[in-house]
Amino acid sequence: MARGSSGIVAGLTAAAMGAVGFLAYQASANAPDSVAVPKPEASSSAPAVPHDKPKNKKRPAALPAESGTGARVVYALGDRRVWLVDARGKVTRTFAVMPSSVSPRPETYKVRSRTGFIKGSDGVPIEHVVLFAMADGGVPVGFSAAQDGSMASPDPKLKTGGVRMKRADGDAMWTFATVGATVVVVP
Incomplete structure (x- = not known):
């Protein structure tokens, strides 16, 4: 690997990890809390x-x-x-x-x-x-x-x-x- 290219690779890796983290956050925010959703209790x-x-x-x-x-x-x-x-x-x-x-x-x-x-x-x-x-x-x-x-x-x-x-x-x-x-x- 040429001198200086390791810094570029490290920068690209950090950017990719940030993007993956952001997408994981968005997916978790949009996901329901559980698969089985309990029915709300009845009230008047x-x-x-x-x-x-x-x-x-x-x-x-x-x-x-x-x-x-x-x-x-x-x-x-x-x-x-x-x-x-x-x-x-x-x-x-x-x-x-x-x-x-x-x-x-x-x-x-x-x-x-x-x-x-x-x-x-x-x-x-x-x-x-x-x-x-x-x-x-x-x-x-x-x-x-x-x-x-x-x-x-x-x-x-x-x-x-x-x-x-x-x-x-x-x-x-x-x-x-x-x-x-x-x-x-x-x-």
């Missing part, structure tokens, strides 16, 4: 949340009282807001969401399944679906982000359970809420 539907404006008009600064302890996702129906809370009880992220036309009852749930990419029940392509409840009539309820970034109000004539969020918030939810994670729904 809460009254639909109005889609015009949140109950609390100013951005809530504090985690809702009585929202549990430890690592959890807290979803406040009236405030149309989610908090991601770590094991020490520290809020790591909070963000606004667009409620679905069907809401889960306030109680504690567990994340039952996750799907990387799928078409939503409203026909919109979505990503980072985190399913945690089943509402009356067999409507699955979960968090998701529209691939086009939209957060439009759902059609009230359709019974949908997709709680929509911005794509960056969907990325954070996907990383945080693995199968078995606690989701606390408060009024």
